Amino acid sequence: xxxxxxxxxxxxxxxxxxxxxxxxxxxxxxxxxxxxxxxxxxxxxxxxxxxxxxxxxxxxxxxxxxxxxxxxxxxxxxxxxxxxxxxxxxxxxxxxxxxxxxxxxxxxxxxxxxxxxxxxxxxxxxxxxxxxxxxxxxxxxxxxxxxxxxxxxxxxxxxxxxxxxxxxxxxxxxxxxxxxxxxxxxxxxxxxxxxxxxxxxxxxxxxxxxxxxxxxxxxxxxxxxxxxxxxxxxxxxxxxxxxxxxxxxxxxxxxxxxxxxxxxxxxxxxxxxxxxxxxxxxxxxxxxxxxxxxxxxxxxxxxxxxxxxxxxxxxxxxxxxxxxxxxxxxxxxxxxxxxxxxxxxxxxxxxxxxxxxxxxxxxxxxxxxxxxxxxxxxxxxxxxxxxxxxxxxxxxxxxxxxxxxxxxxxxxxxxxxxxxxxxxxxxxxxxxxxxxxxxxxxxxxxxxxxxxxxxxxxxxxxxxxxxxxxxxxxxxxxxxxxxxxxxxxxxxxxxxxxxxxxxx
Numbered sequence: 091x092x093x094x095x096x097x098x099x100x101x102x103x104x105x106x107x108x109x110x111x112x113x114x115x116x117x118x119x120x121x122x123x124x125x126x127x128x129x130x131x132x133x134x135x136x137x138x139x140x141x142x143x144x145x146x147x148x149x150x151x152x153x154x155x156x157x158x159x160x161x162x163x164x165x166x167x168x169x170x171x172x173x174x175x176x177x178x179x180x181x182x183x184x185x186x187x188x189x190x191x192x193x194x195x196x197x198x199x200x201x202x203x204x205x206x207x208x209x210x211x212x213x214x215x216x217x218x219x220x221x222x223x224x225x226x227x228x229x230x231x232x233x234x235x236x237x238x239x240x241x242x243x244x245x246x247x248x249x250x251x252x253x254x255x256x257x258x259x260x261x262x263x264x265x266x267x268x269x270x271x272x273x274x275x276x277x278x279x280x281x282x283x284x285x286x287x288x289x290x291x292x293x294x295x296x297x298x299x300x301x302x303x304x305x306x307x308x309x310x311x312x313x314x315x316x317x318x319x320x321x322x323x324x325x326x327x328x329x330x331x332x333x334x335x336x337x338x339x340x341x342x343x344x345x346x347x348x349x350x351x352x353x354x355x356x357x358x359x360x361x362x363x364x365x366x367x368x369x370x371x372x373x374x375x376x377x378x379x380x381x382x383x384x385x386x387x388x389x390x391x392x393x394x395x396x397x398x399x400x401x402x403x404x405x406x407x408x409x410x411x412x413x414x415x416x417x418x419x420x421x422x423x424x425x426x427x428x429x430x431x432x433x434x435x436x437x438x439x440x441x442x443x444x445x446x447x448x449x450x451x452x453x454x455x456x457x458x459x460x461x462x463x464x465x466x467x468x469x470x471x472x473x474x475x476x477x478x479x480x481x482x483x484x485x486x487x488x489x490x491x492x493x494x495x496x497x498x499x500x501x502x503x504x505x506x507x508x509x510x511x512x513x514x515x516x517x518x519x520x521x522x523x524x525x526x527x528x529x530x531x532x533x534x535x536x537x538x539x540x541x542x543x544x545x546x547x548x549x550x551x552x553x554x555x556x557x558x559x560x561x562x563x564x565x566x567x568x569x570x571x572x573x574x575x576x577x578x579x580x581x582x583x584x585x586x587x588x589x590x591x592x593x594x
Contacts, residue, residue: 137149147183203293205297211267239370243372247293276387291378295370309368394406411457515554523549526584533554571589
């Protein structure tokens with residue numbers, strides 16, 4: 091290996107790291123492979139790790155054994171045959187030492203990722219007082235990945251123990267306290283309906299942008315995502331001013347404290363690395379990709395609602411999904427996501443285009459969307475009803491991933507067709523259209539000039555008919571096109587319609 095292009099101190103570090111790999115004293119594995127874990131059923135069991143260069147490594151699990159030899163860099167990888175759900179089992183790895191993993195289950199593994207509404211812990215949920223005391227379930231296993239931003243893809247995660255000092259923990263009232271509420275409710279429903287062990291890996295960081303969760307290879311391969319790097323440049327340019335302002339605020343807080351006056355609250359400010367393209371993918375997702383999974387649940391978008399970021403979100407979000415599927419190499423696994431709820435966001439944030447970008451992402455196969463336009467808190471970006479969010483994600487999983495015949499989505503816009511002075515709007519998931527909790531408000535139509543006006547809406551079978559005296563020849567329609575809209579269109583399953591625009 092040549093180091094002529096590296097600074098001297100980096101050469102020394104690189105040589106030290108290489109020598110550490112080559113002289114690895116014992117067989118070891120990444121943190122995601124640990125006692126109490128869930129391995130994905132019906133897919134080859136992948137086990138990997140590190141050992142002395144050339145060392146023979148033998149793995150035994152469920153009556154199957156395989157052996158391999160560590161590479162010159164001290165890396166090894168073994169695949170075992172797939173199997174059905176079951177357990178608990180014991181898994182052993184032998185080299186110069188022996189590793190024994192106890193209480194291993196085989197079932198379904200889901201990764202829960204995104205920003206603060208997915209990170210939102212169980213005790214903060216509105217239903218926590220009723221559900222946390224009953225959180226003990228030996229068939230649900232939880233793992234939390236601690237926050238880590240990295241310049242390059244890491245081979246292991248920083249793990250935040252959720253119980254007993256282990257990477258994986260059995261769900262109990264104590265371990266669930268530290269876990270994502272949405273993910274826990276999702277896991278509970280999947281376990282109840284599918285009757286298999288469920289493992290969930292919570293890899294989240296509040297206040298983060300989607301590009302931070304996407305690999306640099308994927309971002310750099312699409313010239314259409316260049317605005318992401320422009321936005322990053324603007325952020326870096328603003329950082330000097332932001333740091334100066336924070337210095338002033340810190341002085342003000344110190345003075346207020348010394349004088350016994352109320353302390354001005356500290357303004358939230360994202361860390362530079364948590365918004366950097368690819369750095370959360372590198373530190374919190376890349377190390378997980380060798381671990382086979384059933385699918386992903388995702389709740390993010392708020393931080394991409396800024397005026398300079400929102401126009402790129404549809405392209406970015408599709409890139410993220412396709413990137414993760416490519417990196418995991420287990421096929422087009424289900425990717426289920428939460429559409430942004432209603433919220434009185436600032437004028438500099440535009441939530442309607444983000445919701446529309448999320449809706450259009452349903453064009454990708456094996457995707458599902460939980461609409462939450464009816465359960466947000468207009469005054470709090472962190473609504474506490476996480477039970478309903480988890481339930482709607484689970485409905486999508488039960489249909490998209492498990493093939494259950496059930497209605498899992500509210501009405502989703504399909505097309506709008508002119509009918510004289512009216513527009514007829516067609517939807518998918520339209521069994522039993524109804525107005526719930528109020529009149530059909532939030533609908534608008536526009537003519538050839540593109541200017542939208544409020545419209546009257548009436549249900550006609552599985553369609554809506556829209557009209558407005560201000561628009562004699564409507565050609566376009568939209569619904570719920572505000573940050574905090576009032577929306578009352580549902581289907582018979584009690585699931586709300588997604589906001590939409592027919593304008594492409």
